[in-house]
Amino acid sequence: xxxxxxxxxxxxxxxxxxxxxxxxxxxxxxxxxxxxxxxxxxxxxxxxxxxxxxxxxxxxxxxxxxxxxxxxxxxxxxxxxxxxxxxxxxxxxxxxxxxxxxxxxxxxxxxxxxxxxxxxxxxxxxxxxxxxxxxxxxxxxxxxxxxxxxxxxxxxxxxxxxxxxxxxxxxxxxxxxxxxxxxxxxxxxxxxxxxxxxxxxxxxxxxxxxxxxxxxxxxxxxxxxxxxxxxxxxxxxxxxxxxxxxxxxxxxxxxxxxxxxxxxxxxxxxxxxxxxxxxxxxxxxxxxxxxxxxxxxxxxxxxxxxxxxxxxxxxxxxxxxxxxxxxxxxxxxxxxxxxxxxxxxxxxxxxxxxxxxxxxxxxxxxxxxxxxxxxxxxxxxxxxxxxxxxxxxxxxxxxxxxxxxxxxxxxx
Amino acid sequence: xxxxxxxxxxxxxxxxxxxxxxxxxxxxxxxxxxxxxxxxxxxxxxxxxxxxxxxxxxxxxxxxxxxxxxxxxxxxxxxxxxxxxxxxxxxxxxxxxxxxxxxxxxxxxxxxxxxxxxxxxxxxxxxxxxxxxxxxxxxxxxxxxxxxxxxxxxxxxxxxxxxxxxxxxxxxxxxxxxxxxxxxxxxxxxxxxxxxxxxxxxxxxxxxxxxxxxxxxxxxxxxxxxxxxxxxxxxxxxxxxxxxxxxxxxxxxxxxxxxxxxxxxxxxxxxxxxxxxxxxxxxxxxxxxxxxxxxxxxxxxxxxxxxxxxxxxxxxxxxxxxxxxxxxxxxxxxxxxxxxxxxxxxxxxxxxxxxxxxxxxxxxxxxxxxxxxxxxxxxxxxxxxxxxxxxxxxxxxxxxxxxxxxxxxxxxxxxxxxxxxxxxxxxx
Numbered sequence: 001x002x003x004x005x006x007x008x009x010x011x012x013x014x015x016x017x018x019x020x021x022x023x024x025x026x027x028x029x030x031x032x033x034x035x036x037x038x039x040x041x042x043x044x045x046x047x048x049x050x051x052x053x054x055x056x057x058x059x060x061x062x063x064x065x066x067x068x069x070x071x072x073x074x075x076x077x078x079x080x081x082x083x084x085x086x087x088x089x090x091x092x093x094x095x096x097x098x099x100x101x102x103x104x105x106x107x108x109x110x111x112x113x114x115x116x117x118x119x120x121x122x123x124x125x126x127x128x129x130x131x132x133x134x135x136x137x138x139x140x141x142x143x144x145x146x147x148x149x150x151x152x153x154x155x156x157x158x159x160x161x162x163x164x165x166x167x168x169x170x171x172x173x174x175x176x177x178x179x180x181x182x183x184x185x186x187x188x189x190x191x192x193x194x195x196x197x198x199x200x201x202x203x204x205x206x207x208x209x210x211x212x213x214x215x216x217x218x219x220x221x222x223x224x225x226x227x228x229x230x231x232x233x234x235x236x237x238x239x240x241x242x243x244x245x246x247x248x249x250x251x252x253x254x255x256x257x258x259x260x261x262x263x264x265x266x267x268x269x270x271x272x273x274x275x276x277x278x279x280x281x282x283x284x285x286x287x288x289x290x291x292x293x294x295x296x297x298x299x300x301x302x303x304x305x306x307x308x309x310x311x312x313x314x315x316x317x318x319x320x321x322x323x324x325x326x327x328x329x330x331x332x333x334x335x336x337x338x339x340x341x342x343x344x345x346x347x348x349x350x351x352x353x354x355x356x357x358x359x360x361x362x363x364x365x366x367x368x369x370x371x372x373x374x375x376x377x378x379x380x381x382x383x384x385x386x387x388x389x390x391x392x393x394x395x396x397x398x399x400x401x402x403x404x405x406x407x408x409x410x411x412x
Numbered sequence: 413x414x415x416x417x418x419x420x421x422x423x424x425x426x427x428x429x430x431x432x433x434x435x436x437x438x439x440x441x442x443x444x445x446x447x448x449x450x451x452x453x454x455x456x457x458x459x460x461x462x463x464x465x466x467x468x469x470x471x472x473x474x475x476x477x478x479x480x481x482x483x484x485x486x487x488x489x490x491x492x493x494x495x496x497x498x499x500x501x502x503x504x505x506x507x508x509x510x511x512x513x514x515x516x517x518x519x520x521x522x523x524x525x526x527x528x529x530x531x532x533x534x535x536x537x538x539x540x541x542x543x544x545x546x547x548x549x550x551x552x553x554x555x556x557x558x559x560x561x562x563x564x565x566x567x568x569x570x571x572x573x574x575x576x577x578x579x580x581x582x583x584x585x586x587x588x589x590x591x592x593x594x595x596x597x598x599x600x601x602x603x604x605x606x607x608x609x610x611x612x613x614x615x616x617x618x619x620x621x622x623x624x625x626x627x628x629x630x631x632x633x634x635x636x637x638x639x640x641x642x643x644x645x646x647x648x649x650x651x652x653x654x655x656x657x658x659x660x661x662x663x664x665x666x667x668x669x670x671x672x673x674x675x676x677x678x679x680x681x682x683x684x685x686x687x688x689x690x691x692x693x694x695x696x697x698x699x700x701x702x703x704x705x706x707x708x709x710x711x712x713x714x715x716x717x718x719x720x721x722x723x724x725x726x727x728x729x730x731x732x733x734x735x736x737x738x739x740x741x742x743x744x745x746x747x748x749x750x751x752x753x754x755x756x757x758x759x760x761x762x763x764x765x766x767x768x769x770x771x772x773x774x775x776x777x778x779x780x781x782x783x784x785x786x787x788x789x790x791x792x793x794x795x796x797x798x799x800x801x802x803x804x805x806x807x808x809x810x811x812x813x814x815x816x817x818x819x820x821x822x823x824x825x826x827x828x829x830x831x832x833x834x835x836x837x838x839x840x
Contacts (some may be wrong), residue, residue: 033704041440253707260704261703264702264704269694277691279456282453283714283715283717283718283719290707292706294720
C-alpha cells in the first residue's frame, strides 16, 4: 500500500458535545474506557498496511499531539513509514486557519506531493469502526474510478449525515449533504479515496470558491463530471456527533457485545501512564455489566457503567449507567446516575447526582441535552452532600457552591 | 582493568549487576518454560520487575543483566530498558549472556563466576562500587540507604540481611553480626541457627576488592558468592551486614509464591506495589498492549481480587489474582487462585487454591483443587500445602475433577475417558 497516502481529518471542533470538547478536539475524546476516538481510524490504517499518514488538526491539538507522539504505537515509525501532524501555517499568501475539510487538505498539497502517492485516502478521525481499507482501495482501482466514497447503511434517517444513491455497478448517482429528506439509507462514512492527480485538480478548483467542504461542495460537484463510485461497507460503525450518540456508542461496549477484542485497536500505552504504572483493577464491591480498567479501585456498587483507568469508587457509592473518565474519585455513599464525568474529577461523599428532574431539559442546550444525561467537565469538584439534577452541564472551570443544582442547569 | 590515564567513555560511581539466571527448580512446572525472574507475578508483573524498579527508583542507571537459563522471554521483557527509563546516552540495561572466545568464558558456573566473566563490562564504567542483586525476590528497597551504610562503615563489602522465620533458615545463607554490624559468622543453608538473619542475595562491593576476590576465587575454582566470595572477603574483616526491615519474600517455593500473590490482596501484608512504584514492560507480545478493558458480566461477582486488562468475567472471583485475557464462564467460581494470561475457565467450573499457567483451557463443570489434603507423591517437597498447579497450554476437558496438591504438566491434554478423576497428590 505504498501507493496510498492517508490524510486524517482530526481537527473538528464540535459544540454539540458541550464541555467534553472544551479542551480537546472530538477525535481525542476518550471512548470505550481506554481509547481515544482517533485510535480506530489509525488502527484501521495500520492493519490495512497504509504506512504514511498526515493528521490535519487545528482545534486545541495538544491532546492529539501528545497522544500520537512519534506514531510508534501504530507502527508508523521507520524508513518508509511515518505520521505527521499538519497544523495550519502562515505562508506568503493564501495560508490561514483551515476554512473547511477540503481547505485543510488543499493547504497541505505540497505534503501530499512529497510522497508522490497514486491514491490519497481521506478519512475522518471521528468515527468508531473496524475496516480493512484494502478491499475499498481494490474496488476503486477495479472501477477505474476518480473518486470513491464509502457508505454504511443506517435504517434511521437523520439530517446529520451525507446520503448517497448508489447505482448498479457501484456508480454514485446522487449525493446530498445533510438533507432534510434523505434519498436513501446509505450514509457517508466521510471516507474517500481519490486518485492523487484528480484530487489536486479538484482542490485547486475548489480553492477559488467560497466554501471548502468535501461533503457539501466537492462531492456533489464531481458526481456528474467524473467517475465517482460508492462503496458499501458492512459492519459496526458508530459516531459521537451528539451527547446522546456519544453516550450510546460507549454503552454498545457493554450492551451489544461489540467484540473489541478481535479488533486489535491500538492506543498510546504510555500516555498518562495509562498502563505502565497502574496496578490491575482491584475489585471488592459489587460490579455488574460494566467495564473496569487498570488502576481502578472499586469498593462500592457499579452497574451498566464504563470506568476508565484509575477511577476510585468508594464504599457504598453507587455508579449506574455512567461513563467515568480517568482518575476520578467518587466518594462514599454517593449515588450517580447517567453521568458522563471527565478526567480528574472529585465527587464528594453523600452526593446524589442524576435520578431526578429527567423531564427538565437543559435550559441553555435543550436540543442537545434532554435525555437525562449529566455532563461534568475535567477537574469538576462536587462538594459533599450536593444534589444535582438531570440534564445539567458543569464546565471544567465552574465552582459548585449550591447544595442543590436544579435539573437543566449549566454551570460555568 | 584499565591503566592510569586511559579514557573511560562512561564513568559511573556505581553500577548494578543483576543475576537473572536462576532456575528456581522448586517452583516445578511454573519454571519449566521460563527462568524464575520471568515468572508472572501479581497479574501483570514479572518477578524481575521488582528488582529492576528498585534499581531505577534508586537512580542507578547502568545495569548488567546476567542470563543463562531460558532467557528469551526475559530479553523480550526487558525491551532495551525503556520501561524502567534505563535507556539513553548514559543509561542502559545490557543483557550479558554466557559467551565464548575469551580465556575465562564459558557457561556461568555460579553467581560469582557470572560476574567474574563480565569484569570487562564492569571496567567499562570504572565504577567505585558494584551492586550485585538477584532478580528472584519480591521487595521494595532504596539501595541508597545501603550505599550510605556501606560508606559510613568504610566497608569492603556489605551484605543485605533480612530476618526470616527460624524454620526457614535452612533455605538461606545465615549471618551473625556484631554490635558494629560486622559479619562475624556466615553459614550457607544451616539445619538450624541461633541467628535468623538471612542473606537477601544483595551485595555491595568496592570494585577493586570485588575484582581481586573474584580473580582469586576463580583460581581456586570458586564460583558462588555465598559459598566462596563472602567467606574469602570475611578474612579481610570489613564485611558488614545491612539489616533490611521491609517486606521481602524469596518466592522460591510454590507455597511462598502463592502466598506472596495473596499478599497483593491484603493491604496489611506490607506488599504495596502501587506505593513502591513498580514498573513493568508493555512490549512483550500478548502482555497488555492491544487488549480492551475488562468486562464484568451480568451474572458475576468479584470480591477482593485483582483483575488485569482484557478479561471477561461472567462468573464468581474471590481472593484471586487474574492476569490479562482470562475468560471466566457463567457460574464458574475462582477462589484463592492465581490465573495467568489468556486462560479460559469454562462455565460452572470450580477452581480453588490453584495456580493455572498461561493459555490453559479448562472445560465446563471442571473441579480443580478440591479434595483430601494428600501431599504430592512425586514432588513431596514442592507441593504439600494444598495448592494444585496446571502447566502452560494444558487442556482439561469438561467434567474432569482434579484434587489438591496435583500437578498437570504443560501442554497435557486431559480427556474424560482417561482422566475423569485426578486424585489429590497426583502428577499427570
